[in-house]
Structure formats: structure tokens, C-alpha cells
Amino acid sequence: MSVPFLKLKDINKSFGSTQVLTDISLEVKPGEVLCLLGDNGAGKSTLIKVLSGFHEPTSGSMEVEGEPVRFRSPRDASDRGIATVHQFGGTFPLMSIGRSFFVGAEPVKGWGPFHRFDHKFAGEVAVREMQGLGITRITDGNRLVGGLSGGERQALAIGRAVYFGAKLLILDEPTAALGVKEATHVLRIIMQARQKGLAVILVTHNVTHAMKVGDHFAVLIHGALAADFRKGERTREEITDLMAGGEAMAELEAEIAAYESAHDGHAPDPEELEKMLHQK
Amino acid sequence: MAVKTAPGSPEVSANPPRTTPASANSVATLIRRPESGALIGTLAVFVFFGMFGGEQFLSPGGSASWLNVAAELGIVAIPVGLLMIAGELDLSVGSIIASSSMTLAIVSGYWGAPTAVGILAALMLGLLTGFINGLLATRTKVPSFVVTLATNFGLAGATLGFSRVITGTTSVGVQPESWAKSLFGTLVADQFEVAIFWWIAVIVIVGWLLHISRYGNWILAVGGDTISARATGIPVQKVKIGLFMGSGLGAALIGVIQTILYNGAQVANGQAFVFNSIIAVVVGGVLLTGGYGSVVGVVLGTLTFAIVSQGIYYTGWNSDWAALILGVLLLVAVLMNNTFRKMALSSATPKKKA
Numbered sequence: 001m002s003v004p005f006l007k008l009k010d011i012n013k014s015f016g017s018t019q020v021l022t023d024i025s026l027e028v029k030p031g032e033v034l035c036l037l038g039d040n041g042a043g044k045s046t047l048i049k050v051l052s053g054f055h056e057p058t059s060g061s062m063e064v065e066g067e068p069v070r071f072r073s074p075r076d077a078s079d080r081g082i083a084t085v086h087q088f089g090g091t092f093p094l095m096s097i098g099r100s101f102f103v104g105a106e107p108v109k110g111w112g113p114f115h116r117f118d119h120k121f122a123g124e125v126a127v128r129e130m131q132g133l134g135i136t137r138i139t140d141g142n143r144l145v146g147g148l149s150g151g152e153r154q155a156l157a158i159g160r161a162v163y164f165g166a167k168l169l170i171l172d173e174p175t176a177a178l179g180v181k182e183a184t185h186v187l188r189i190i191m192q193a194r195q196k197g198l199a200v201i202l203v204t205h206n207v208t209h210a211m212k213v214g215d216h217f218a219v220l221i222h223g224a225l226a227a228d229f230r231k232g233e234r235t236r237e238e239i240t241d242l243m244a245g246g247e248a249m250a251e252l253e254a255e256i257a258a259y260e261s262a263h264d265g266h267a268p269d270p271e272e273l274e275k276m277l278h279q280k
Numbered sequence: 281m282a283v284k285t286a287p288g289s290p291e292v293s294a295n296p297p298r299t300t301p302a303s304a305n306s307v308a309t310l311i312r313r314p315e316s317g318a319l320i321g322t323l324a325v326f327v328f329f330g331m332f333g334g335e336q337f338l339s340p341g342g343s344a345s346w347l348n349v350a351a352e353l354g355i356v357a358i359p360v361g362l363l364m365i366a367g368e369l370d371l372s373v374g375s376i377i378a379s380s381s382m383t384l385a386i387v388s389g390y391w392g393a394p395t396a397v398g399i400l401a402a403l404m405l406g407l408l409t410g411f412i413n414g415l416l417a418t419r420t421k422v423p424s425f426v427v428t429l430a431t432n433f434g435l436a437g438a439t440l441g442f443s444r445v446i447t448g449t450t451s452v453g454v455q456p457e458s459w460a461k462s463l464f465g466t467l468v469a470d471q472f473e474v475a476i477f478w479w480i481a482v483i484v485i486v487g488w489l490l491h492i493s494r495y496g497n498w499i500l501a502v503g504g505d506t507i508s509a510r511a512t513g514i515p516v517q518k519v520k521i522g523l524f525m526g527s528g529l530g531a532a533l534i535g536v537i538q539t540i541l542y543n544g545a546q547v548a549n550g551q552a553f554v555f556n557s558i559i560a561v562v563v564g565g566v567l568l569t570g571g572y573g574s575v576v577g578v579v580l581g582t583l584t585f586a587i588v589s590q591g592i593y594y595t596g597w598n599s600d601w602a603a604l605i606l607g608v609l610l611l612v613a614v615l616m617n618n619t620f621r622k623m624a625l626s627s628a629t630p631k632k633k634a
Contacts, residue, residue, distance in 0.1 A: 052511070054511075074510065074511045074513070075513045078511075078512075078513065084511070086508075092500065092501055092504030092505055092508070092571060093504065093571070093625070094500070094504060094567065094571045094572035094621070094625075095497075095500050095501065095504055095571075099497050099500065100501075102497065103497055103498075103501045103508075103509065103512045103514070104498070104501070104509070104512030104513045104514050105512070105513075106494035106497050108493075108494050115493065115494065116492045116493065117492060117493060117494045117496065117497060144624055144625050146625040147624075147625045
């Protein structure tokens with residue numbers, strides 16, 4: 001078994017008196033896709049922020065490639081090869097593709113105070129990396145990022161992360177704002193990154209997408225790890241149930257069943273159902 | 281819009297990049313450049329006043345009148361524009377002009393120190409005010425609109441107060457040494473202020489900074505999305521503080537130039553620059569919320585402003601109408617810039633088949 005790229009042990013995070021994450025222990029290995037599932041407000045975003053160095057955990061330990069680490073800033077995390085790509089690609093709509101690709105790590109030519117930003121090189125590399133990810137429509141690095149579709153922006157951001165040597169990609173809801181075709185393309189890019197031996201953490205609440213690419217699944221409920229299982233160990237229904245807060249769903253089903261037996265097998269009409277839901 | 285996926289796995293499609301030659305769509309590219317709106321605006325007002333202002337407007341004297349206004353405004357507007365591209369406003373330039381003028385006049389005129397000392401003190405005051413603005417805006421997260429509005433009032437009051445305490449008046453004369461006079465306050469060919477050359481220098485320096493050096497990328501990124509910019513490791517606070525200091529320095533330079541040109545300073549100088557610089561920057565296509573803009577655009581915006589505000593005197597109409605024209609122009613320019621920006625964002629490039 002290979003050493004996990006990233007290992008979390010008993011991570012807690014609280015803001016003031018609000019406990020947001022409770023005893024999270026997880027690991028992700030190179031060449032593996034870990035899907036982080038959970039409903040809105042389950043603590044997914046906070047966990048990502050801890051992993052990418054925006055927040056320091058209140059307690060618990062993190063290891064990267066077997067070494068204990070503490071991230072005090074996003075820079076610390078990116079220095080260890082952790083790259084986070086946000087829902088909209090975290091890119092700059094009014095910057096050119098080339099400029100955006102190299103933000104913060106601009107290639108320059110010339111010397112000393114007379115250095116120049118190397119537009120040509122930046123544009124060419126950005127276009128090449130995007131084409132490598134199957135985005136063939138883009139041939140000009142001077143185009144503005146705002147003219148790209150959601151999937152193309154994801155590809156730009158992922159291409160950027162890979163180009164700068166990321167070993168762990170954290171993708172925050174990459175498919176949430178995309179159409180079916182584009183989402184499929186992004187999933188394919190994730191598979192490609194996995195094949196290259198990158199570790200991937202995919203945050204999503206789309207179970208179908210998660211099941212397509214995931215090797216390993218973790219479900220967060222109220223900031224705690226509710227389930228941690230590998231591919232094939234659970235069915236889609238079980239996962240969906242878990243995400244919706246397991247028991248709550250089961251309870252509703254029981255109530256409906258009770259209603260049916262009390263009403264000669266008739267299902268509750270929509271108004272009745274609405275009432276049941278509101279009682280929760 | 282749909283992504284065209286190459287047949288087979290994405291890896292197969294990793295063919296070498298096909299970059300279109302820059303000249304291929306140069307006309308289309310030019311039209312889609314967001315400065316096009318600003319260029320059209322400048323040409324339109326120039327033609328307009330060329331027609332109604334007659335030969336007087338087109339004569340060297342006429343050109344000097346609007347070039348001088350443009351130069352003084354431009355020295356303030358370009359660094360203010362750079363700051364606006366990074367997503368921040370500076371409303372304190374008015375009081376920086378007044379306070380740096382008074383500093384120079386008091387130090388070199390009232391106290392009789394060498395002109396160089398007065399100039400240095402004035403410029404340092406501009407940098408210091410910019411530093412304080414930047415520190416307050418980045419540390420407290422109070423919007424820079426409020427921070428610099430506060431500095432503008434505070435500094436105006438301080439200038440008035442200290443001037444009265446020290447000199448007993450609100451206007452102080454100064455006799456600058458001859459080198460300073462020729463460097464900051466002469467008229468070339470009896471008409472053109474030497475400030476025009478300072479303006480050109482500012483254009484070159486800031487143009488290089490924004491469009492050629494790597495720091496331009498930082499400024500655009502900070503204005504486009506501060507959080508993502510920080511995530512990539514850009515020192516956002518330092519960039520912003522530096523830009524506030526830049527706009528403070530630009531304003532202080534105008535304070536120095538005006539004081540030396542007119543051999544004296546008044547406490548009420550410069551407040552017109554606060555909004556005039558914003559008009560010039562916005563007409564020049566800089567996005568008020570940051571993330572987009574160019575030095576060429578700001579120069580064009582400044583020229584447009586100067587041509588309108590001076591051209592009106594050559595038409596024989598009452599100059600009261602100049603502000604009305606400027607107001608209308610500001611709205612039209614912003615609407616036009618938005619349209620051009622949308623065109624730049626639209627993916628209207630011809631699709632090349634593989």
C-alpha cells in the first residue's frame with residue numbers, strides 16, 4: 001500500500017462557540033479520487049478551507065506524504081502541492097487566458113528591473129495545457145476568460161494546477177453549474193488527473209457524478225464524518241439517504257407507510273405530504 | 281455553450297497548440313478592444329469642438345489650453361486609474377494636492393528653506409497620506425471610498441488649520457529656485473506647460489508597470505478577484521498599499537507643479553481633481569469595480585475631459601454648459617464601454633476547424 005498523500009487525524013474546527021468540524025479523520029492516496037459528499041451546511045467548505053490553508057484547524061493533525069504539516073496560509077498549502085479549484089474556476093473574467101493561467105507566477109523575460117511579462121509564452125502554455133485536457137475550441141491565449149464556458153474555466157484552472165506541479169487537486173463543486181455534456185467532460189478530466197497519479201478530492205452533492213469517478217467516499221453530516229467507504233460498498237440510494245440525513249428520510253418513509261395503512265392504502269395527497277414535511 | 285471534445289480520449293487530442301497569427305483578425309481584435317469606446321469618444325469631442333470652436337481651437341494656443349489641462353489631470357488620473365483597476369478608489373487626491381502645495385510653499389517660501397527640501401517634503405506628504413489610506417483600507421476592510429473620503433476631509437482641515445497657525449493666512453507665496461522653475465513650472469514655447477512631459481513620463485512608467493511588467497498581472501488579479509489573487513500567493517495588501525502611495529505621489533506632484541508654476545499655494549487648491557480624475561478614468565474604460573482597464577484608455581479619457589472642458593470656451597457659448605456636456609458624456613461613455621467590454625467577452629472569434 002502506498003503512503004497516503006494527505007492524512008487528517010481528528011481535525012476539529014470551531015468558530016467562536018460554533019463547532020463546525022468534529023473529529024475528521026481522512027486520507028487520500030496518489031492516483032485516488034476521494035469524494036466528499038454532504039448536504040449544504042454539512043461543513044464541506046470549511047473542511048476544504050482547512051485543507052487549502054485558509055483556516056487553521058482548532059485541533060488535530062495533518063500529514064502530507066507522511067510529514068506532519070501546519071498550513072498558516074494558502075501559500076503553505078500550495079507549496080506542498082495542494083491546489084484548490086473553486087466552483088467557477090477561481091479565475092478572472094476580464095483577464096486574458098494567458099495572464100490568468102500564470103497569475104502569481106508570471107513568466108518573465110529580460111533582466112532586472114526591465115523584465116517583461118512574457119505574453120507569448122503564457123498564452124501558448126495556457127492553450128497547450130487546455131488542449132491537453134480536451135478543450136480544442138480555444139486556440140488563442142489572448143481571449144478573455146469571461147468568454148469561456150463553465151467547463152472550459154474548470155479545465156483552465158485544473159490545467160493551471162497540474163502545470164504548477166499540484167499533487168492534490170481539491171475540486172469544489174466543479175460540476176454544479178454545468179450542463180450534462182460539460183459536466184461529463186470535467187469528470188473525464190478528473191479521471192485523467194487520477195491516471196497521472198494525482199490525488200483528487202472531489203467535493204459535490206451530486207451522487208451520480210461522485211459514483212462515476214470516486215474510489216473512496218466520505219459523507220459529512222453536521223460537521224462529522226457519517227460514513228467512510230470504498231467504491232462498490234454502498235448503493236446510490238444508501239448514499240443519497242445518508243446525505244439527506246439518513247434517519248430523517250427513514251422517518252418520513254415510516255410516516256407515509258403509517259398514513260397509507262390508516263387510509264386503506266391511499267398515498268397521502270400533496271397537501272398532506274407537505275404537512276408531514278413541515279413537521280420535521 | 282458546448283465544449284467540443286475531440287474523438288477518443290482527451291489525451292489523444294493533445295496536439296501542438298495552433299496559435300492564430302496576431303495579424304489575422306487585427307481589425308476585429310481592434311474593435312473588440314474595450315478602449316475602442318474611449319477612442320471614439322475622444323475623436324468625437326475633438327471633431328465636435330474642431331467644427332464649432334473654429335480655427336482658434338485648432339491653433340497651437342487652443343491645443344495648449346486643453347493639453348495643459350489634460351497633463352495636470354492625467355498625472356493624477358493615471359495612478360488613480362491604476363488603483364481603481366485594483367478595485368479601490370482614492371477620493372483624497374484633492375486634499376493631497378492642497379496640502380502638498382501648502383507644504384512646499386510654507387517650507388520653501390515662508391521658512392525660506394531650499395526649494396528641493398520643500399519639494400521633497402511635499403512629495404513625502406503625498407506618499408505618507410497614500411500609505412495611511414492603504415493601511416486603513418486593507419487592515420480595517422472599511423471601503424476605500426469611505427476611508428479616502430475621510431482622509432480628504434481630514435487633510436483639508438489639517439491643511440487649513442496648520443496654515444493659519446503657522447503663517448496666519450490661507451495663501452502663501454514662494455519664489456522657487458530657477459532649476460525647479462524650469463523643471464516643474466515653465467511654459468514651453470510660451471504656451472505648453474512642462475507638466476506635459478511629466479505626464480508623458482507617468483504614462484510610460486505606469487504603462488510599463490501595468491502592461492509589460494509582471495506586476496500588472498498582480499494588479500489586474502487583485503482587482504478581478506481579491507480572494508483568488510491571495511490564494512495564488514500575491515501579496516494583496518502590499519500591492520494595494522503601494523498603489524495608494526502611487527496615487528498620493530501623483531497628486532503631490534501636481535501640488536508641486538502648480539505651486540511652482542503659480543509661485544504660490546492656496547489651501548483650497550485641487551478639490552476639482554477628485555471627481556475629474558474619476559471621470560477621466562471611467563470615461564477611459566476602467567471598470568469602477570476593478571479588474572479591468574488600460575493606461576491608453578485613461579489617457580483617452582483624460583483627453584476627452586480636457587477637450588470638453590476647454591473646447592467650450594472656443595465655441596462662444598456660455599461655459600456653463602461644459603459640465604452638462606461632461607455629465608452626458610460620462611454616461612454615454614460608460615454605456616459604450618460596457619458594450620465594448622461585452623463584445624470583448626463574447627466568443628465571437630471565428631472557429632477554426634482542426
